[in-house]
Structure formats: structure tokens, C-alpha cells
Amino acid sequence: MLADRDIVGVATTFVDNSGITRTKAVPVERLVHAAVWGIGMSPVFDAFLSDDSIVAGRFAGSPIGDLRLYPDLSRLTVLAGQPGWAWAPADRCRQDGTPHPQDQRTLARRVVTRLAEAGYTARMAFEIEWAAGINEAGSDDFIPAVHGPAYGFTRMVEASDYLRDLARALAEQGIQAEQIHPEYAAGQFEVSVAAEDPIAAADTFVLARETIRAVSLRHGMRASFSPKTVAGGVGNGGHVHLSLWASGRNIFAGGDARYGMTEPAEMFSAGILHHLPALLAVGTSSAASYLRLIPQHWAGAFQAWGLENRETALRFVTGSPGDQYRAANLEVKAFDESANPYLVVAGLLSAGLDGLATGRELPDPVEVDPALLLPAERVAHGITQMPASLGAVADAFEADDVLNTAFGDELAATIVELRRAEHAMFVDASEQDIAAAVRWKY
Structure with missing residues (x-):
């Protein structure tokens, strides 16, 4: 063939x-x-x-x-x-x-099996954001390939042939794109794909990102998936959507708990929320990640959750009435595309399984922008800001027994060593230097 x-x-x-x-x-x-x-x-x-x-x-x-x-x-x-x-x-x-022992795809498959043994399956999808720049020979600067306003149709008109060819390429490869549109930052676009089983979702993320890169080059463009393409600008997120299913039913909908969740869905979400600082070690693995993970940038910079709250690290999405049985899900907003998607699968599911096993309780949802609360108010509500560096998340991961056990000694130790080494490499670098160093690495 x-x-x-x-x-x-x-x-x-x-x-x-x-x-x-x-x-x-x-x-x-x-x-x-x-x-x-x-x-x-x-x-x-x-x-x-x-x-x-x-x-x-x-x-x-x-x-x-x-x-x-x-x-x-x-x-x-x-x-x-x-x-x-x-x-x-x-x-x-x-x-x-x-x-x-350090094969991340095998680890993800192993954790999916553990989830099945507990009586559940999961559906996941990775959002893909990228900044399209002009591919100028001899230059690694970022020059936006389009100039229309954020979310503007003007930007789609400018890139009409490019987005047409990209949509065709994704479809020919069996990737079901649900949305494709301009985003907020200069030259930025986003593709949202359909949810799949977790391993397939991670594979699709890899395939879709490299397809975007290839189609961009054929159109004289260069695609950056970096968490911060330009210092001071809005970065590229890698939000993860996750729903949990039992006996063919989405347990994030149709329940008696808050916003229609079932009690197991709350416990699963509480496990992810609890382990989020350590999970950043696999979900935000670049020094540039922490230029993006700041308040009031819709990056999920606070360890909290809320209904459709884009400033909390976890955003609960109910879906439209009549479609909630299928669409209700938990969005992890803090992650970006410097992540290894297979480690993200393993980490999120391991954290959720811990929530189920321990009966962890989900705190009250946050209904405001946490950055607008006084520090004392955030303390009173148990809201903390996420770690602000690779060094800090390495410490959090190293101290997390659940994730260390799930990942195994060799892989867990290597992740900690790499995050600390990457932190040391950029500890004295300016934001401009960090953004330039990783702009075309992802």
C-alpha cells in the first residue's frame, strides 16, 4: 500500500x-x-x-x-x-x-490499564496553539505571517489558502478537527481536535503538531509552538480536556454533585488539583513555560478550579444543554506544548486515580478571577499561585510519592534532574533571551 x-x-x-x-x-x-x-x-x-x-x-x-x-x-x-x-x-x-523503563508511551499505556482495572475509561484531547511567522532565511526572529486582529476574520482571509491546506491535511490523516481559528497573539492560530482514548490523543497531538509544521513550511511560514514565542506577548498553551467514563457513561455529567458531576468525578478532579504543582514538571517543561504561567493571561496560574473560569488551573466545562452527557469535561489550562503528551496522560490519570483511591474532596469552586482577590482572601479560600520556575516544580515532583511511584524510580529521577538542569541553564537569562532560545525548539 x-x-x-x-x-x-x-x-x-x-x-x-x-x-x-x-x-x-x-x-x-x-x-x-x-x-x-x-x-x-x-x-x-x-x-x-x-x-x-x-x-x-x-x-x-x-x-x-x-x-x-x-x-x-x-x-x-x-x-x-x-x-x-x-x-x-x-x-x-x-x-x-x-x-x-523510561519509555513514556509504555508508561501511559500502563496507567490507562490501571484506570480500566478501576472500572473507568478516559477521553482526552490536546488543544494545539501555534504562532505562524515568516520563514526568513538566516533569521530566527519572529515576524508574524498575518496581521489581522485577534480572532479576526481578516486574519483568516490573509491565511485562507494555508488554513485550507492544513484542514485538508489533517482530514486526510484521519485527524478530526472540531475547530480551527485565529487566536489572540500575533500570528497565532488554534486547532481543537476530537477527544479520543488517551494514548490515541497523545499520538494525535504529535502528528497534528508536525503536520502544522510541515504545511507551514510549504507556505513559506514557520510554526512556533513555544510557550512564549515573543517575550511580553501571549504564549501558546497546550490545554488538555479530560472526561472520565464508567459503563459507557460520562461521569462528569448527570450526577448529583456540583454542576452535574458525580461524586467519583469530583474525587478524580480533586486528585488532579492536589497534584498540580508536581504535574507541572511534565506539563510545563520549558523555562519559557513560566513566562506564560502568570495571572490574568488565561494560563491557569492559580491552583484552583471553577465553572468556565479561565483563570483557574482547572476549568470545568459543562457543554451545551442537551450535549452535556457527551461534552462535559475538565480542562487543564496550566499545561503548554513543551510537555511530553504521554507523560501528561500518565501524570493526570495517576493523580486522578489517587483522588479516587483516597476519596479526596474537591474544594469550593472559584467564581472570580483569583488575581483580583486580596492575598488574605486567597489564603482563606485555599487558593495558591502555581510554582513559578522549573526549579520549584522539580522540588514539587520529587516530593510527590504518588507520581514517583507511578513513573518508576528511573524516569522520576531523570525528570527531576532535567528540570533542574534546564532551570540552571536559564536562571540568569532575560525573558527576551529565554523566548529566543526556545522559540523554534517546540
Whole structure:
């Protein structure tokens, strides 16, 4: 089938612990061999920072050893934005075929299995925001490719052919886009995709983002998914929508708890809320993330939740009347696209499972912008601002027994080491220098 469609190569991808998508590709004639025997790949990539420097940690960063990448052929996709190429996400295994302890996709699958054993399934979707800039040879500056106002139809008119080709490419690859529109920041757009099972949602995030990148380049543009493309501007979020299901029913709707939630939905949400500071270590893994995660930027800078409150880290979405049984979900607003989506899946579900296991209670919802409350009022309501640096979230993750147990010793230790190393790399850098350093890394 691939040869008949003039496909010459298949790119297999995994996402490293710093949120960068890495790849090895094989000629199409070698795909069967790759599926059976895997593709060689060093485990050193577990210890890569965003600038490709390597941290020599306790469990990662050594030049010794080798892994095998096994393409998941159930997700094999012909790439509409890269003629002649196909793609498949990879699972990483040791040479003896056992899972690599730092393979994030395998971890996510393992936590999804734990969720099923508890009697639940989940539906997830990642929002994808990006800033489209002019691809100017020899320059890494950001020059917006469109000039219309935020959310303005003028911006869609300017980029009409580009967005048409992007919509076609996503559809040809089986990605169901539910919305595509201009966003707030200069040159910014957003695609919202349909919810899927968690592993598929993470795969779709990787595929959709690289499709946007490819179509952008073919139109003379460059796509930045960085949390802060330009210092002082509005960054790109990577909001995650999550609903929990039992016996075919969305338990975020039709219940007797607040806003129609069921009691298990509240406990699951309470678990995520409780573990959010530590979860930032996987959901906001760039120094630029903390230029975005500030109050009154709709970034979810406060550890709180509320009904349709875009300033709390968790926003509860009921959906329209009559559609709530399907659409009600929890949106995690604090995360961005420097995240490894498989670690996000594992982290959110592990935190939610802890909420269910311990019967954790969800506090009162916040019905105002938390930034407008006096400090004493925030204290009285138990509202705290989220950690403000990679160093702080590394400390929070290291102290979180639930997430450390779920991730395993090797992966948990490596995440902490990488966040501290990335923090040290930028600790004295200006906002402008941070934004410029990671602008085209994501």
C-alpha cells in the first residue's frame, strides 16, 4: 500500500523528557524488518535538554547501551504535508524486547490499564496553539505571517489558502478537527481536535503538531509552538480536556454533585488539583513555560478550579444543554506544548486515580478571577499561585510519592534532574533571551 502511494520512507517518533519529538526513519522496504526487530536508538535521549545538551544523571545520559524502536503500525499514517513520507509512533524497548523503563508511551499505556482495572475509561484531547511567522532565511526572529486582529476574520482571509491546506491535511490523516481559528497573539492560530482514548490523543497531538509544521513550511511560514514565542506577548498553551467514563457513561455529567458531576468525578478532579504543582514538571517543561504561567493571561496560574473560569488551573466545562452527557469535561489550562503528551496522560490519570483511591474532596469552586482577590482572601479560600520556575516544580515532583511511584524510580529521577538542569541553564537569562532560545525548539 505504501509503495503504491509512492511512499519512500517511514518516520518513527518518540517524545523525549524535555518535550522534543525525536525520530528515526527507515526506507519503506525496511518497515517490516523494523516492525519485527525494531530500529536501533541510544537511550541517551532520555537525558537531552531543549538545546540538545546531555545531562549525566543517575539513570540516563550515558553513551553506553542501545534500545529498539518498534513502530506502532496500528497508527501508521501517510503524511499529507510531507509527500513521500509516512509516520508511526514508536514504543522503546530494551534489546531483549522488554519495555524500556523510561519509555513514556509504555508508561501511559500502563496507567490507562490501571484506570480500566478501576472500572473507568478516559477521553482526552490536546488543544494545539501555534504562532505562524515568516520563514526568513538566516533569521530566527519572529515576524508574524498575518496581521489581522485577534480572532479576526481578516486574519483568516490573509491565511485562507494555508488554513485550507492544513484542514485538508489533517482530514486526510484521519485527524478530526472540531475547530480551527485565529487566536489572540500575533500570528497565532488554534486547532481543537476530537477527544479520543488517551494514548490515541497523545499520538494525535504529535502528528497534528508536525503536520502544522510541515504545511507551514510549504507556505513559506514557520510554526512556533513555544510557550512564549515573543517575550511580553501571549504564549501558546497546550490545554488538555479530560472526561472520565464508567459503563459507557460520562461521569462528569448527570450526577448529583456540583454542576452535574458525580461524586467519583469530583474525587478524580480533586486528585488532579492536589497534584498540580508536581504535574507541572511534565506539563510545563520549558523555562519559557513560566513566562506564560502568570495571572490574568488565561494560563491557569492559580491552583484552583471553577465553572468556565479561565483563570483557574482547572476549568470545568459543562457543554451545551442537551450535549452535556457527551461534552462535559475538565480542562487543564496550566499545561503548554513543551510537555511530553504521554507523560501528561500518565501524570493526570495517576493523580486522578489517587483522588479516587483516597476519596479526596474537591474544594469550593472559584467564581472570580483569583488575581483580583486580596492575598488574605486567597489564603482563606485555599487558593495558591502555581510554582513559578522549573526549579520549584522539580522540588514539587520529587516530593510527590504518588507520581514517583507511578513513573518508576528511573524516569522520576531523570525528570527531576532535567528540570533542574534546564532551570540552571536559564536562571540568569532575560525573558527576551529565554523566548529566543526556545522559540523554534517546540
